[in-house]
Amino acid sequence: MRLFQRVGFLQYGAAVTLLLSLFLGYNLFYGGKDLFLPGSSTKGHHQIEAQCDVCHVKPFDTDDSMQQACLSCHSDGLEKARDTHPMKKFTDPRNADLLASLDATQCVTCHIEHSPEVTGQFGVTLPADFCYYCHQEIAEERPSHAGFEFNTCGNAGCHNFHDNKALYESFLAKHIEKPALLSKTRLRVPNAFAVWQKRNPDVKPLTADTHNGEAIPGIQPELIAAWHSSVHAQVGTNCLSCHAEDSMQTNSANPILRNGHDLSVESCSDCHTKQVESFKQGLHGMRLASDLPPLQVDQARLPMHDDAAHKTLTCSSCHDPHKPDLQFAATQACLGCHADEHSQNYEKSAHAALWRRELSGEIDAGAGVSCASCHMPRIKKGKLVSVEHNQSLTLEPNSKMIRPVCLECHGLEYSIAALSDRNLIRRNFSGAFDSTHPSFELVRERIAAKKAQKQRARATNSNQ
Ligand code: HEC
Ligand code: HEC
Ligand code: HEC
Ligand code: HEC
Ligand code: HEC
Ligand code: HEC
Ligand code: HEC
Ligand code: HEC
Ligand code: HEC
Ligand code: HEC
Structure with missing residues (x-):
């Protein structure tokens, strides 16, 4: 109160305004810009x-x-x-x-x-x-x-x-009589490694003692063994293809990676340009495309596991760089972070049962349905089958998922009906639902009407 009397009301107001504008001005130029968001x-x-x-x-x-x-x-x-x-x-x-x-x-x-x-x-x-x-x-x-x-x-x-793309009338008409489940239910299988081997017949796999990472601090024998058994050792990608030689001594916990970048994403980009580009276009990687630090799990609005709060999203979130395992990446990696109802119900679904049978070798590769089957569809270009790394591309509206995913195994009406049912999505596609969709009734009516019209025309023609 005494301070208030001494400075006087006007000066007090001016001081507060000055402090506030300094604070906001600082934030406008040096960070915290979200204070200005309406x-x-x-x-x-x-x-x-x-x-x-x-x-x-x-x-x-x-x-x-x-x-x-x-x-x-x-x-x-x-x-x-x-x-x-x-x-x-x-x-x-x-x-x-x-x-x-x-x-x-x-x-x-x-x-x-x-x-x-x-x-x-x-x-x-x-x-x-x-x-x-x-x-x-x-x-x-x-x-x-x-x-x-x-x-x-x-x-x-x-x-x-x-x-x-999956809703045009002519497209519906073309697929109108397809059954709920096609006779062959299989996705194509990624083949970049096989294609690479065909193109590079002379490259010999690296043996464990030809690794060039002696100078990297913190190497464990298990790490060498993992790398040696990985695809990377087979394609001649050695320690120093990813790790920076000159800066290795400085940070033993996380040896600085090639090109002076400390992000796994950048160290992968020379050889996996397409995956890096598409990863940056989706929600998982979009912060990197805007020069922000990688997405950290506790910045999510969707429900996530508490113990994942400090994980970040880079290539290593799903791929152990020393031993990438595509099957692990396709479901277990996702479930290490995602904890919404839909994700957590996956294990109970018929699709997950198929995926487990694929993992155990009971059914053909491609016949199971993992999280990645739906969210990271496999794309064929020429002979190469690769994986779409923008997991937002087929998400919304969800009819985007029909052509690259569901139609490989299901009929169109069944797929549209399933994707229109919010409860079914929450249950991750387990159990009963109304597997017909009104669009198809309209198309059936139109086909019938056109047929009747043709018949009438034919009848009047033959009467003349
Ligand atoms: C993804 C794009 C995007 C980003 C990033 C973004 N804005 Fe906007 N902002 C918009 C759009 C779109 C509008 C609406 C423009 C219109 O109505 O014509 C808008 C409007 C505004 C308005 C006017 C609001 C109103 O009610 O008229 C303010 C203020 C604003 N943004 C501030 C910010 C600030 C500060 C940031 C950064 C912290 C920011 N925006 C980041 C897209 C963005
Ligand atoms: C600003 C005007 C405008 C608005 C708003 C609009 N449309 Fe259209 N729409 C058009 C025009 C123009 C065409 C092309 C008509 C044509 O080629 O005969 C069209 C065509 C279409 C077609 C046929 C596409 C095709 O190629 O077969 C569909 C379906 C359609 N619109 C749905 C919608 C839906 C759903 C909405 C609301 C979410 C909507 N439109 C809002 C102007 C609009
Ligand atoms: C395909 C790229 C790649 C190759 C090849 C590679 N590394 Fe790494 N390494 C990484 C990345 C990325 C990290 C950081 C891990 C992370 O992001 O969590 C890392 C981390 C490490 C670490 C820190 C401890 C750890 O496990 O995270 C050591 C030690 C290491 N690498 C040693 C090696 C050695 C030795 C080799 C060769 C035998 C090797 N690396 C080959 C990409 C690679
Ligand atoms: C010097 C080149 C090179 C670098 C750097 C590199 N890779 Fe690879 N990687 C390859 C080649 C070649 C293949 C085999 C062909 C393919 O799958 O594209 C491969 C295959 C893979 C595969 C598929 C494995 C499988 O089982 O088919 C994954 C996943 C992968 N790399 C992840 C990474 C990650 C993550 C990084 C960065 C930490 C990285 N790579 C850095 C060359 C590289
Ligand atoms: C720096 C890149 C970037 C810019 C600039 C940008 N967006 Fe986006 N936008 C994205 C990404 C990434 C997503 C999330 C993935 C997706 O839905 O494709 C997204 C999502 C959206 C969505 C879907 C939102 C939802 O809730 O599902 C709309 C609509 C959209 N953007 C419109 C716009 C409009 C309009 C502008 C310009 C004012 C804009 N975007 C600017 C990258 C951008
Ligand atoms: C390291 C943690 C982590 C891993 C691993 C992970 N995610 Fe995510 N995912 C996130 C975070 C964080 C978001 C952003 C959520 C938000 O902004 O609310 C997200 C968003 C998404 C979205 C919503 C995208 C959108 O455009 O709205 C989908 C779908 C998704 N992830 C699927 C997957 C799948 C499938 C896998 C496994 C192949 C996976 N995620 C692996 C953390 C992870
Ligand atoms: C959200 C998890 C996730 C992240 C993050 C991720 N991947 Fe993948 N990646 C996968 C899955 C799952 C597959 C295999 C999908 C399948 O077999 O259906 C895969 C396949 C691959 C393949 C082999 C198939 C192909 O695309 O040709 C390569 C190479 C690869 N990833 C590299 C990368 C690189 C580089 C990054 C970083 C930009 C990255 N991945 C980030 C989940 C991820
Ligand atoms: C059969 C296909 C399919 C499978 C399998 C699948 N999803 Fe989804 N996922 C969808 C569809 C469809 C949506 C809903 C898009 C929408 O909002 O309409 C969705 C939505 C999501 C979202 C966004 C949720 C939100 O509220 O915005 C996340 C995150 C996600 N899935 C993660 C996963 C994970 C993790 C797995 C595996 C454990 C998985 N999904 C398995 C098809 C699938
Ligand atoms: C006349 C209204 C209208 C205009 C103009 C419009 N949109 Fe949209 N947008 C929609 C509606 C409605 C949706 C919801 C999904 C749908 O119906 O396709 C949508 C969805 C989206 C989405 C998320 C779903 C998807 O299909 O990717 C993105 C991204 C998007 N709009 C970007 C844009 C951009 C960029 C522009 C400008 C070039 C734009 N929109 C102009 C009405 C509009
Ligand atoms: C690799 C093939 C494959 C893909 C891709 C696939 N499914 Fe399935 N789906 C199946 C098979 C096979 C069954 C039957 C499993 C059983 O009865 O044991 C099934 C069952 C279902 C069921 C019934 C589950 C139940 O409990 O009765 C729904 C709903 C479904 N799928 C929706 C979808 C949707 C929507 C998509 C696309 C987002 C999709 N599926 C993608 C193969 C697939």
């Missing part, structure tokens, strides 16, 4: 929210530079998804009038940030019935749609705004 960020971006300038490229310029920022990270994905509503659809003068009510050329028309009170699923910040603006006539064009509400177009597993 609200929490979407679940897709919260890992990179501290790096304001990846989106706010130029201060006070909201539209174009921000639009370019969105595209710099998302245009590949939207292109791969064959976006149903790409910008060029709207620059077509015939559609210009549609933009009067909703400017669909700008990402931020539908996806603003830091506004949890208006943010719905998939980071959409418009009410779910916005399709109405441009598709008012749908009930006239398609009488089958007459009773539908506009907030159901995108919420019932029928249509997406961007990615309709």
Whole structure:
């Protein structure tokens, strides 16, 4: 009280303001920028929210530079998804009038940030019935749609705004009579190692005594043995392919890696460029792409195991660099961190039972379903089958998972129905569910109607 009287009210206010602005100013330039966030960020971006300038490229310029920022990270994905509503659809003068009510050329028309009170699923910040603006006539064009509400177009597993690759009518029609379970249920098997061996017939596997890591502090005989039995020793990748020779003495607990980088991700990138790139595009690796330290488990919003709180996400989270084991990486590694209901129910599922039988050699390689089978699909390009390391790519909307994953083993209607059932996802696909989907009823009706129309036409022709 005495201090207050001596300094006087005005000076006191000025002092507080000064301190506050020093504090905020310091944070603006040297860290803690999230103090300036107007609200929490979407679940897709919260890992990179501290790096304001990846989106706010130029201060006070909201539209174009921000639009370019969105595209710099998302245009590949939207292109791969064959976006149903790409910008060029709207620059077509015939559609210009549609933009009067909703400017669909700008990402931020539908996806603003830091506004949890208006943010719905998939980071959409418009009410779910916005399709109405441009598709008012749908009930006239398609009488089958007459009773539908506009907030159901995108919420019932029928249509997406961007990615309709597994939902186009012609695609549904083509797959309409497929059974729930196909006669052959198998995924392709990654073969990069075999392809590499074919291309490099002259490289001899390294023997245990040809390792070049004598100078690395802290070597244990088990470590040499692990490396010697690994794929890396067979392809001639020696200790110093990953570890930096010059800086090895300085840090025995974690010998600094090649190129002076201390992250396992960078030491792998010379030889595994594709995996590193795709890893950085998903939620697991996106912080690295924005020059932030790797994701630490306690920064997650999803439920995780307490004892994993201090683990970070790099290549070594799933692959022991001295003895990578792809089967361990495909489920056990994931379950060391993830503790949500869906993940924890996996072991009880029919898919997990198949996976255990694959591990024990009872059924063919590829016939089991691991976490990675669904979240890190195997991609075939020419003769090479490799693994997609962006685990966000097939996640949302989940119909993205249908073509690269489910359709290898299941029919389309069964897959769409399963993925539209939130409870079934929570149970990790165990047990009974309604395995039919309304989209297929509509397609069946249309096929029947077209058939009837043809028959009528044929009848009138033959009467003439
Ligand atoms: C992933 C992209 C992204 C990141 C990262 C990001 N923002 Fe934003 N921010 C947006 C978008 C999108 C909007 C909405 C723009 C609009 O409405 O036109 C926005 C709006 C804002 C607004 C205006 C809010 C309002 O209510 O009008 C402020 C202030 C802001 N951001 C601050 C920050 C700060 C500070 C950071 C870093 C700590 C940050 N943002 C990081 C995308 C981002
Ligand atoms: C630095 C790269 C980067 C930038 C810049 C960026 N994003 Fe993203 N965004 C991501 C990643 C990574 C994800 C999470 C994985 C995914 O869903 O593909 C994501 C997720 C999303 C999602 C899904 C959110 C959810 O909750 O499911 C939307 C929508 C989105 N971004 C829109 C935008 C828009 C609009 C902008 C521009 C304002 C933008 N992004 C800028 C990388 C970026
Ligand atoms: C007219 C509204 C609208 C506009 C404009 C829009 N989106 Fe979306 N976006 C959606 C809706 C709705 C979803 C929810 C999933 C769906 O229906 O495809 C979505 C989902 C997404 C997702 C997550 C799902 C996915 O398919 O990857 C990303 C990422 C995304 N949008 C990025 C963008 C970017 C980048 C732009 C600008 C080039 C953009 N969106 C423009 C409505 C819009
Ligand atoms: C800003 C206007 C606009 C909005 C909003 C809009 N659309 Fe569209 N949509 C179009 C245009 C334009 C076409 C192309 C029409 C054509 O080619 O005949 C189209 C086509 C489609 C198609 C057919 C795609 C194809 O190639 O077969 C589907 C499905 C669709 N929209 C679903 C939706 C859904 C679901 C929503 C809401 C989540 C939505 N649209 C919101 C303008 C819009
Ligand atoms: C494929 C790349 C790679 C090869 C080959 C490799 N290392 Fe490592 N090593 C790493 C990485 C990455 C780490 C850091 C581990 C982490 O991120 O947790 C590491 C850590 C270590 C450590 C610290 C203790 C530990 O286990 O984490 C020692 C000691 C070590 N390596 C010795 C060796 C020796 C000796 C060889 C050769 C016989 C070798 N390394 C071959 C990548 C490699
Ligand atoms: C000097 C090149 C080189 C470096 C550096 C390197 N690798 Fe490899 N690695 C290979 C080759 C070659 C193969 C066999 C072909 C393939 O799978 O791509 C391989 C295979 C693998 C496999 C598959 C194993 C299997 O059973 O098929 C994994 C996982 C792997 N590496 C992880 C890593 C990680 C993690 C790092 C960084 C810590 C790393 N590699 C660094 C060359 C390298
Ligand atoms: C070292 C811990 C760790 C390991 C190992 C791990 N994850 Fe994650 N995962 C995370 C964290 C942390 C997040 C971010 C969650 C968040 O931001 O709320 C995440 C996010 C995800 C997401 C959500 C992605 C999105 O775009 O919303 C999926 C799916 C996922 N992980 C699947 C897997 C699978 C499959 C494996 C094994 C092949 C795996 N994870 C291994 C820690 C881990
Ligand atoms: C979330 C866990 C996870 C992380 C993190 C991860 N991987 Fe993988 N990786 C896997 C799984 C699982 C497989 C095998 C999947 C299968 O067989 O279906 C695999 C396969 C591989 C393969 C062999 C198959 C192929 O893609 O050709 C290589 C090489 C590889 N990973 C390298 C890396 C590198 C380098 C990094 C760091 C950028 C990395 N991985 C990060 C889980 C992970
Ligand atoms: C048969 C395919 C399949 C298998 C097997 C599977 N998942 Fe999923 N996973 C999905 C689908 C589909 C979603 C839901 C996407 C959505 O939100 O619609 C999902 C969602 C997730 C999410 C995000 C959860 C959230 O609330 O956002 C995580 C994390 C995840 N899975 C991890 C795992 C892990 C770890 C395993 C293995 C223990 C696993 N999944 C096994 C298909 C699968
Ligand atoms: C490698 C093949 C394979 C893949 C990929 C696969 N499944 Fe399955 N799935 C099976 C087999 C085989 C069964 C039957 C197992 C049994 O009855 O023992 C099954 C069973 C199911 C069941 C019934 C489980 C029960 O308890 O009755 C559902 C639901 C299911 N799968 C959904 C999906 C979805 C959704 C996807 C894609 C995200 C998917 N599956 C991917 C092979 C696969």
